[in-house]
Amino acid sequence: xxxxxxxxxxxxxxxALRARDLDPGADVTVVVADAYPNFSICGIPYxxxxxxxxxxxxxxxxxxxxxxxxxxxxxxxxxxRIDVGGRKLLxxxxxxxxxxxxxxxxxxxxxxVSARPPxxxxxxxxxxxxxxxxxxxxxTFSVMRTLEHSAPASAVIIGAGYxxxxxxxxxxxxxxxxxxxxxxxxxLPTVDPELGALVHAELAAHRVEVLTGTTVRQLSRASAGGAxxxxxxxxxxxxxxxxxxxxxxxxxxxxxxxxxxxxSAGAALGVRGAIAVDRGMRTNVPDVFAAGDCVITHHRLAGxxxxxxxxxxxxxxxxAGENALGGNREFAGSLGTQVVxxxxxxxxxxxxxxxxxxxxxxxxxxxxxxxxxxxAYYPGSHRITMRVxxxxxxxxxxxxxxxxxxxxxxxxxxxxxxxxxxxxxxxDAVSDLDLSYTPPLGSPWEAVQMGTQAWTRLARSG
Amino acid sequence: xxxxxxxxxxxxxxxALRARDLDPGADVTVVVADAYPNFSICGIPYxxxxxxxxxxxxxxxxxxxxxxxxxxxxxxxxxxRIDVGGRKLLxxxxxxxxxxxxxxxxxxxxxxVSARPPxxxxxxxxxxxxxxxxxxxxxTFSVMRTLEHSAPASAVIIGAGYxxxxxxxxxxxxxxxxxxxxxxxxxLPTVDPELGALVHAELAAHRVEVLTGTTVRQLSRASAGGAxxxxxxxxxxxxxxxxxxxxxxxxxxxxxxxxxxxxSAGAALGVRGAIAVDRGMRTNVPDVFAAGDCVITHHRLAGxxxxxxxxxxxxxxxxAGENALGGNREFAGSLGTQVVxxxxxxxxxxxxxxxxxxxxxxxxxxxxxxxxxxxAYYPGSHRITMRVxxxxxxxxxxxxxxxxxxxxxxxxxxxxxxxxxxxxxxxDAVSDLDLSYTPPLGSPWEAVQMGTQAWTRLARSG
Numbered sequence: 001x002x003x004x005x006x007x008x009x010x011x012x013x014x015x016a017l018r019a020r021d022l023d024p025g026a027d028v029t030v031v032v033a034d035a036y037p038n039f040s041i042c043g044i045p046y047x048x049x050x051x052x053x054x055x056x057x058x059x060x061x062x063x064x065x066x067x068x069x070x071x072x073x074x075x076x077x078x079x080x081r082i083d084v085g086g087r088k089l090l091x092x093x094x095x096x097x098x099x100x101x102x103x104x105x106x107x108x109x110x111x112x113v114s115a116r117p118p119x120x121x122x123x124x125x126x127x128x129x130x131x132x133x134x135x136x137x138x139x140t141f142s143v144m145r146t147l148e149h150s151a152p153a154s155a156v157i158i159g160a161g162y163x164x165x166x167x168x169x170x171x172x173x174x175x176x177x178x179x180x181x182x183x184x185x186x187x188l189p190t191v192d193p194e195l196g197a198l199v200h201a202e203l204a205a206h207r208v209e210v211l212t213g214t215t216v217r218q219l220s221r222a223s224a225g226g227a228x229x230x231x232x233x234x235x236x237x238x239x240x241x242x243x244x245x246x247x248x249x250x251x252x253x254x255x256x257x258x259x260x261x262x263x264s265a266g267a268a269l270g271v272r273g274a275i276a277v278d279r280g281m282r283t284n285v286p287d288v289f290a291a292g293d294c295v296i297t298h299h300r301l302a303g304x305x306x307x308x309x310x311x312x313x314x315x316x317x318x319x320a321g322e323n324a325l326g327g328n329r330e331f332a333g334s335l336g337t338q339v340v341x342x343x344x345x346x347x348x349x350x351x352x353x354x355x356x357x358x359x360x361x362x363x364x365x366x367x368x369x370x371x372x373x374x375x376a377y378y379p380g381s382h383r384i385t386m387r388v389x390x391x392x393x394x395x396x397x398x399x400x401x402x403x404x405x406x407x408x409x410x411x412x413x414x415x416x417x418x419x420x421x422x423x424x425x426x427x428d429a430v431s432d433l434d435l436s437y438t439p440p441l442g443s444p445w446e447a448v449q450m451g452t453q454a455w456t457r458l459a460r461s462g
Numbered sequence: 463x464x465x466x467x468x469x470x471x472x473x474x475x476x477x478a479l480r481a482r483d484l485d486p487g488a489d490v491t492v493v494v495a496d497a498y499p500n501f502s503i504c505g506i507p508y509x510x511x512x513x514x515x516x517x518x519x520x521x522x523x524x525x526x527x528x529x530x531x532x533x534x535x536x537x538x539x540x541x542x543r544i545d546v547g548g549r550k551l552l553x554x555x556x557x558x559x560x561x562x563x564x565x566x567x568x569x570x571x572x573x574x575v576s577a578r579p580p581x582x583x584x585x586x587x588x589x590x591x592x593x594x595x596x597x598x599x600x601x602t603f604s605v606m607r608t609l610e611h612s613a614p615a616s617a618v619i620i621g622a623g624y625x626x627x628x629x630x631x632x633x634x635x636x637x638x639x640x641x642x643x644x645x646x647x648x649x650l651p652t653v654d655p656e657l658g659a660l661v662h663a664e665l666a667a668h669r670v671e672v673l674t675g676t677t678v679r680q681l682s683r684a685s686a687g688g689a690x691x692x693x694x695x696x697x698x699x700x701x702x703x704x705x706x707x708x709x710x711x712x713x714x715x716x717x718x719x720x721x722x723x724x725x726s727a728g729a730a731l732g733v734r735g736a737i738a739v740d741r742g743m744r745t746n747v748p749d750v751f752a753a754g755d756c757v758i759t760h761h762r763l764a765g766x767x768x769x770x771x772x773x774x775x776x777x778x779x780x781x782a783g784e785n786a787l788g789g790n791r792e793f794a795g796s797l798g799t800q801v802v803x804x805x806x807x808x809x810x811x812x813x814x815x816x817x818x819x820x821x822x823x824x825x826x827x828x829x830x831x832x833x834x835x836x837x838a839y840y841p842g843s844h845r846i847t848m849r850v851x852x853x854x855x856x857x858x859x860x861x862x863x864x865x866x867x868x869x870x871x872x873x874x875x876x877x878x879x880x881x882x883x884x885x886x887x888x889x890d891a892v893s894d895l896d897l898s899y900t901p902p903l904g905s906p907w908e909a910v911q912m913g914t915q916a917w918t919r920l921a922r923s924g
Contacts, residue, residue, distance in 0.1 A: 043901045046840050057839040311899045314906045332894035339898035377519040378508050411903040412874030419881035419895055432794035436801035437773045439505045441873040444776045
């Protein structure tokens, strides 16, 4: 039984590890397009900032660790074409050699590629000009070359999602003056604007210039007179033109699934053009599974969606690896649980926001509440801002969003809510959970429970 | 409809708040034996340490806050006797006046009192000698008088449960030299000795002398020659006698339910002599409910037990308040979820340990595992030591114990496990939970999931 995984990131490696874990006799090969298997893409901003002192530390496991589990790695090897009938994968090695690798089962984990927004001049500029996309280790090395060789004093970051915000912090930490441009009305558009505004304030408090409602139209080399090398022209919310000069431009406006290989083999595509898979991570192509950022996401509340996240890729890869061995595991579904640290604060969400809940057929109500992370009489307490979403008719918990200090246990608190959501609890029933308490670390009612109690009061009165 | 709550701590106040919240027309009186309604008993060690700068800050709500909700407070008023047939409560006010208060429904929240271990000489010594029990605000003021007026240089703490450990930290913070004596084989006997040993090491690292397996036999005034005022004689594990001289002795060896009033009214008692109640917090006495540290605890995995905790008292009080109004709420049950901070570390548990699981009819296996609180490549990561207990036959999750740095989100991580336990998940299914991730605050698989995955590997191979 020969299993071949395509992709050295979360999904491919998780599939390979799971197969080797379940069947120490399984013959597992992982085809990796670059030399960086099992690298933590989410850690890139912390390498750029200097907090991670060597890029090698970003590896979840080294190549040697991976090979010690009994899998074979084919690094710098590009998967070109799948011969479905013959169950063979055509690959090209770094030296250009072509080879056919036979498989019994194939797991596609080709991931995602950076979206290229429609900005005039973008395609003509690249890393050598100080203009960067950022998704892979290769992109990271390009960014580091710019930082180390050109010593830029200023940067414009286009996009204010997770990676955009983390890079604003990273470049600020390196001493650059940063301007962040976001097309939508508030930064971190994956949370409600009420929380996005708090993130915005944290950026501003660290001297990041934040321009929301701002659509970048054109990138160009700066005129000879100025010191800065690049010029960014944008349209502001009011319609006026805004221009900024910068030594470096980072374009981080999201990703799209990399489906070329799968589609060419006849794989059906679904939401947002991602590979269609069932909950067992099976594509419609015989003996071919797919997982991670290249596939659609089954969401427990919203049905089929596209929601590329490392946590999800790990889970989907694990299912694919087990099923490639003949198992019958199902991906339990995503809740879109996410957290991001922005300087000294953190923002997190799980489940659905109002508009998403409406789209999923619910009748949502969202309420805001503030609570302390631990008893305020004990030193060092921080306020947590919460937004709780529940269904008006059934009282079912639909989602939660949290914002607070990086030491306010925002990430694990959203996980409590995510675990409650997983089990389709009502907002009211969250108060039944027996959660821990000691004054330096919490309250007799956990903050999450204070938030759900506030929702119930409002829903009853509203 | 006149509701009377007896007790100004978590259960009584929660019942009163709930009743007022649900029915703004409800006539609610709370009879409080002292002048400190709604004080955070769990916060006492942090007032003693000096971290809480005024005892008034320990109030969850002030008396004025409570009265603003519409409840009437009868402070310094002792409940003496219940006239069940006449539905009247006999009370004595501070000035000795007796009064009968009529009620339609009564909620007993008399709490617990300090256990007095069988130590020779203990009954003859008291606060004036520097010998203290510690459970109430009154006890706290006595301790503070000793600390402020006698300026003790050394203390022996008898007992190494939650309050004993917290007081070891508090007195160390005040500059006292502390010896902690524990009869059982390891400190914090509510967790497995493997974790207790880590707590022990943390105490030792802060120069607390820890004597485990040590049974205190006698307390006496020290002989005239020495500077210290008290002498503690104990028997060590090996049978030899150990003596310590100290300026102050704290006896914190647990509590027993205060049931005198309820029992005299005919209330049936259950486990450990606590008041027997159903899940609606009804005693067997008509129109009389009881909640908090004076009642038995319904445990979701272990059935009826006695497990006095503030979190539980809040939940039970809330149920009692709702049902006293004619509602039909049920206490969902405890999982014994607890956390304690000891200097820079925290220890937490939820669910059952091996011997408790055996007693509850399960066939448990417990495994140990270590994981980082967040990706180790990001600065400031801490190791978490975990113990996961699951049922061999069914794979059901039965319990979890965690130990790690106070910033390693131990409390909220045990809450994730508690929420999984609440829903009777299998150990294996914990990996299906969609939990949050960002490198500074976690890992793609949350540490709790790494622990459950390790359990599954061991259970499969074992």
